[in-house]
Amino acid sequence: xxxxxxxxxxxxxxxxxxxxxxxxxxxxxxxxxxxxxxxxxxxxxxxxxxxxxxxxxxxxxxxxxxxxxxxxxxxxxxxxxxxxxxxxxxxxxxxxxxxxxxxxxxxxxxxxxxxxxxxxxxxxxxxxxxxxxxxxxxxxxxxxxxxxxxxxxxx
Amino acid sequence: xxxxxxxxxxxxxxxxxxxxxxxxxxxxxxxxxxxxxxxxxxxxxxxxxxxxxxxxxxxxxxxxxxxxxxxxxxxxxxxxxxxxxxxxxxxxxxxxxxxxxxxxxxxxxxxxxxxxxxxxxxxxxxxxxxxxxxxxxxxxxxxxxxxxxxxxxxxxxxxxxxxxxxxxxxxxxxxxxxxxxxxxxxxxxxxxxxxxxxxxxxxxxxxxxxxxxxxxxxxxxxxxxxxxxxxxxxxxxxxxxxxxxxxxxxxxxxxxxxxxxxxxxxxxxxxxxxxxxxxxxxxxxxxxxxxxxxxxxxxxxxxxxxxxxxxxxxxxxxxxxxxxxxxxxxxxxxxxxxxxxxxxxxxxxxxxxxxxxxxxxxxxxxxxxxxxxxxxxxxxxxxxxxxxxxxxxxxxxxxxxxxxxxxxxxxxxxxxxxxxxxxxxxxxxxxxxxxxxxxxxxxxxxxxxxxxxxxxxxxxxxxxxxxxxxxxxxxxxxxxxxxxxxxxxxxxxxxxxxxxxxxxxxxxxxxxxxxxxxxxxxxxxxxxxxxxxxxxxxxxxxxxxxxxxxxxxxxxxxxxxxxxxxxxxxxxxxxxxxxxxxxxxxxxxxxxxxxxxxxxxxxxxxxxxxxxxxxxxxxxxxxxxxxxxxxxxxxxxxxxxxxxxxxxxxxxxxxxxxxxxxxxxxxxxxxxxxxxxxxxxxxxxxxxxxxxxxxxxxxxxxxxxxxxxxxxxxxxxxxxxxx
Numbered sequence: 039x040x041x042x043x044x045x046x047x048x049x050x051x052x053x054x055x056x057x058x059x060x061x062x063x064x065x066x067x068x069x070x071x072x073x074x075x076x077x078x079x080x081x082x083x084x085x086x087x088x089x090x091x092x093x094x095x096x097x098x099x100x101x102x103x104x105x106x107x108x109x110x111x112x113x114x115x116x117x118x119x120x121x122x123x124x125x126x127x128x129x130x131x132x133x134x135x136x137x138x139x140x141x142x143x144x145x146x147x148x149x150x151x152x153x154x155x156x157x158x159x160x161x162x163x164x165x166x167x168x169x170x171x172x173x174x175x176x177x178x179x180x181x182x183x184x185x186x187x188x189x190x191x192x193x
Numbered sequence: 194x195x196x197x198x199x200x201x202x203x204x205x206x207x208x209x210x211x212x213x214x215x216x217x218x219x220x221x222x223x224x225x226x227x228x229x230x231x232x233x234x235x236x237x238x239x240x241x242x243x244x245x246x247x248x249x250x251x252x253x254x255x256x257x258x259x260x261x262x263x264x265x266x267x268x269x270x271x272x273x274x275x276x277x278x279x280x281x282x283x284x285x286x287x288x289x290x291x292x293x294x295x296x297x298x299x300x301x302x303x304x305x306x307x308x309x310x311x312x313x314x315x316x317x318x319x320x321x322x323x324x325x326x327x328x329x330x331x332x333x334x335x336x337x338x339x340x341x342x343x344x345x346x347x348x349x350x351x352x353x354x355x356x357x358x359x360x361x362x363x364x365x366x367x368x369x370x371x372x373x374x375x376x377x378x379x380x381x382x383x384x385x386x387x388x389x390x391x392x393x394x395x396x397x398x399x400x401x402x403x404x405x406x407x408x409x410x411x412x413x414x415x416x417x418x419x420x421x422x423x424x425x426x427x428x429x430x431x432x433x434x435x436x437x438x439x440x441x442x443x444x445x446x447x448x449x450x451x452x453x454x455x456x457x458x459x460x461x462x463x464x465x466x467x468x469x470x471x472x473x474x475x476x477x478x479x480x481x482x483x484x485x486x487x488x489x490x491x492x493x494x495x496x497x498x499x500x501x502x503x504x505x506x507x508x509x510x511x512x513x514x515x516x517x518x519x520x521x522x523x524x525x526x527x528x529x530x531x532x533x534x535x536x537x538x539x540x541x542x543x544x545x546x547x548x549x550x551x552x553x554x555x556x557x558x559x560x561x562x563x564x565x566x567x568x569x570x571x572x573x574x575x576x577x578x579x580x581x582x583x584x585x586x587x588x589x590x591x592x593x594x595x596x597x598x599x600x601x602x603x604x605x606x607x608x609x610x611x612x613x614x615x616x617x618x619x620x621x622x623x624x625x626x627x628x629x630x631x632x633x634x635x636x637x638x639x640x641x642x643x644x645x646x647x648x649x650x651x652x653x654x655x656x657x658x659x660x661x662x663x664x665x666x667x668x669x670x671x672x673x674x675x676x677x678x679x680x681x682x683x684x685x686x687x688x689x690x691x692x693x694x695x696x697x698x699x700x701x702x703x704x705x706x707x708x709x710x711x712x713x714x715x716x717x718x719x720x721x722x723x724x725x726x727x728x729x730x731x732x733x734x735x736x737x738x739x740x741x742x743x744x745x746x747x748x749x750x751x752x753x754x755x756x757x758x759x760x761x762x763x764x765x766x767x768x769x770x771x772x773x774x775x776x777x778x779x780x781x782x783x784x785x786x787x788x789x790x791x792x793x794x795x796x797x798x799x800x801x802x803x804x805x806x807x808x809x810x811x812x813x814x815x816x817x818x819x820x821x822x823x824x825x826x827x828x829x830x831x832x833x834x835x836x837x838x839x840x841x842x843x844x845x846x847x848x849x850x851x852x853x854x855x856x857x858x859x860x861x862x863x864x865x866x867x868x869x870x871x872x873x874x875x876x877x878x879x880x881x882x883x884x885x886x887x888x889x890x891x892x893x894x895x896x897x898x899x900x901x902x903x904x905x906x907x908x909x910x911x912x913x914x915x916x
Contacts, residue, residue: 054448057468065423065466070415071408073589074467075540076623080853083540111408127406131398131819134827135266136405137412137540137589165861169853171540171590172266172821173830175864 042103044069045113055101059093060084062100063110071140075169082168085141085148086110092148092181094167111140114147119189123147126185134172142168146182154189156182203422206374238644244300244318247325248277254353254367257289257857261299262318263309263561264292264401265539265591266827267882268820271399273318275816277391280326280385282350285365290400292585295563295578306564308597312784315550315816319878327382329373336372337364362624387814388876393781396819413586414620416546416557421616422451422463424609425470425478425625429459430625431486432705436460438480444473454612455476458605464879486705487846491635493535494704498637499529506656506698507676510686515641518652518694522643524733525652530640530722532908535633535711536839536856541589542626545606549574554581556699558603559588561596565667569600573607592831593710597631598666601707627856628848632841633711634659636718638685640726648734649745652694655685655723660708661701676701684783684887686721689752690727690745706843712831713883716783720887721836721894721908724779728895729904738778738895739765751787752810754872756780758809759789762870771795774804777896779888785814787872790829790888792865794896801837803865803893808885810869813876821881821902822869823913828885829867834859836890838909 041050044067051066061177063072063086072095075083079094086095089100114120123146133139142165149164150157158162161182170178258274270290278288293299293307301308302317302699330350337355338345341362343807348357353366387393404410426442427437437459441453449469452549454461460477464470519525547570554574560566563583571578597603606619621911636659645651661678663669672679676698685695711717733739739760744754745906756778760766765776773795780789793805815821838857842849894905901915 048251054273054468061466061468066469069408070411070417073412073540073621074414074542075855077471078623078852078854081540081623099631111406114407124406128398131402131823133266133399133402133405134823135264135540135588135590136401136410137587139405140408143406162862162864169540169858169860170579171538171592171831172832173827173859175830175859175861176826176867177823178861179864 040100040104042106042108044108046116047101051100053100056099058093058096058185059086059098059100059108063095063108068085069110069112073137074139075138075141080169081138082145083138083141083145085168087144087148090151092145098150111143114143116158119151122188123150123181126181126188129184130177130181132174132177132181136176138168138170142170142178146178146185150182150189152184155186171186197278201698204474241258245321247322247809248281248329250366250370250902252328252367252370254287255289256283256287256353256366257291258434259291259293261293261307262314263559263560263585263588263591263595265309265561265588265595267314267824268399268817269309269314270401272315272321272399272816272820274400275323275392275397277319277326279390279531280323281330284353285392285397287353288400295567295583300564304453304536307311307562308564309561309591309742310593312786312882312884314880316785316880319692319724323384324382324652327384328379331364331379331382332373332376333369333664335376336369338815340364340369340372361504361865391697393816394814394818397817398904399820410587412541412589413544413546413559414541416586416618418546418548418616421469421618422611422613423467424461424463424617424621425467425474425622426456426605426609427460427462427474427479428625428629429481429483431481431483432489432707433486434481434483435478437541439480441635444476444479447473447476449829452613454609456605456608456612458608461609461612463617470620471622479766483846489843489846491842492787492844493634495531495637498635498702499531499639500863501658501700502529502637502639502656502704504700506658506700509677509697509699511684511696513694515652515654515694515696516718519641519643519654521760522651523646525643526729526733527641528639528726528729528904528906530636530638531908532636532718532721534635534706534848535839536627536841537590537592537594537629537711538856538858539588539590539592539594541722543589543594543600543602543621543629544619544621546609546616546618550612552576552580554607555584556581556603556606557584557772559591560599560603561588561591561593565598566600566603569604570607573604574611586606592712593714594631597709598663598668601631615755617773620745623853624851627851628913630707631709632706633717633818634708638722642730644730648736650730653688653692654696656698656704657682657685657719658700658862659718660703660706662708662710662714664703680715682719683715684781685723685882688723688784689750690742690775691747692745705846712828713783713886716781716887717832717835720779720781721890724781725894725904725906728777728891728898732898737766742780747752752782754779755787755809755811758870758872759807762809763807765791765793775896775899777892777894777899779891781884781887784889786810786881786884788825788878788888789885790892792889792892792896794893794900796900796915800912801864801893801897801910803833805868806889806892807868808870808883809872810881811872811874812881812884813857815871816878821871823868824881825885826867828883829889830859830864832886832889833865833893836893836910837863840909
């Protein structure tokens, strides 16, 4: 039995401890906003936060989440920074097919949490691991900058 | 394919289709067959289109638009409702969207089947959906006028209300829907003139954005049924191979594994969830009967293709006499081009959920091709098409792959469901998806071209070699004429430049690798070839590439507008670029839209770096300008990924790439700035999903020539040549 908190709620699962966190989130907890794209940490579609840090859940064994806090895209409604980022995404109208966007948003939040006013090159570096085949990268950059403006504070 | 399309729809079917959309106002109407894209040939069936049902107005005033096109990122869940809402005079905030079930009423107005592709959603729905909106508005006005006992012409619709103009009395759409639904359909409706448009032409936010930023949008992979098993399939490592023997002893022992089954495409592992299925699949021991597919080698194909390109092929277009033209030329050039197989690599790997019962089959999947998939699923299951229901989820990217002309992924999933006897979700891993074939064909081209003393082209002979996408598919009949697949030569045989002696020839060899349409189809390859060659001729003539092209285009050509607009916005020939930066240009028409792109490029450590792309697009009247910008931005990124990195290669029949580390899409740090300029037009709206892709590779290659004096004629652009 492995237990952890996900979006503030307790989760207990009986699985092989090597099972990637992604598949526990999707197949066991049926939180489907976190996506499978590559399975080898190449695309970032599966990005979630583990104790506030962005991780690729497709290569994170669920055992690593034991006793920790997991946040997925579904948990953002409870999070002020999450809401700021989502509303910037809405304003810029970032998504096309939308499949990668949960991961993009989770990566963006992790960036802004550590660095509320990133430069363009810092944005590129932080988002380099998130692929988008619809090519929304420039809108993602704009949305991150917009969210950053909303966050206020010194640059 | 004709046999799969119901030519006439029975009243029973109509009632059944309408019943599925019960409640409130249901709009039905007849739409006559229209001649659409050129390749929809004359032998296409010409039924009177069955009644359609696209709008449902509820008592609470919400308006549900049933969209008959698949949302794969291209924005149809926003742009198509805009067409209806415009004529309906709906309050945009009341609009909701639902995906259409499979029914003849939802057939594409040109293709005669339910299909999303060919950048045709807007052009084929432009008249149809505005009419639907206008009919609904007319009925609501009539219902209100009857209720008030006033003449209809004293009433008008505005913002989801009917207003009696003299008295300012108002009724909400929701309160009139039931009464309106009982009225006979109006024979004639008048559509608005463009100057009355309130929504069309205005940038509207996508209706699907909220669900796509909070994780609630449902893609095929997100469908979970009770008692459903997740299935992964071990498929042949070479195309066309069959299972000879297999040993599932170890795989079957894994906790969570529910069974291992032989299915027509390989060995299926069914488990409680993806991970046990994947882990068990890795433990299978399979011996394959590989067959002739094991001989496929793309390296060998390259040399075979180039050899073939020097032989006479089928003539796709001929004007004048190229032999004579080349002989009398002032200067000439001969060049060979190679472009590889490409995988679509949508972010969501393929997947299908099937719940198969003895007399019914329900399928959830992100498909672009409902009618064909339903017919093939029915045939596989031994049911009638009416017994098969398809729920179209959001598509995590399509790019053509999810409109498979052989319905490959749907048929396979039904085969699996038949064998297993429980609801199944067949999931392709990224590796399965990358190695699963149905690629953009590999191509080789040979061009001999020549200019006269005045620098203008006098001869152009272009020979194309590559597999036909529609060969041996239901589309072959109406997309192939005299042995020529129109998609193999599109963009080449349709070269717009004035050249007196002109010939395009085609060879369509076959092999075991299945091929398919990939964003912009034939144009994805031909634009690269012809737009780099015309650039070559411009340089041979000592002329500026933009003015050279303009000099070869007729005064009325729509290519001119976008070429001039892009040149102006990019500062072509005027703007001082940083040292070691250069501009390259290309212009191309596809799906009846015209796009010019100017790329600003430099070399960084011998690698191509694209800094900025200025695009100009003429797609006729624009419905949602920001939607157009999104599509051009995305299409450029898609084309640039292919230009810089994309290649699927095979050795001994095996695909050498597997995942995003070796089949590499463009990443954030490689992203150029992109500016999209829309050429104002009042022409009929034309495609926008694909036309932005073709010009980017030649624009970049032409910029590289300017920087280095070297012509890159291979894709992905052979950077070692300039290193």
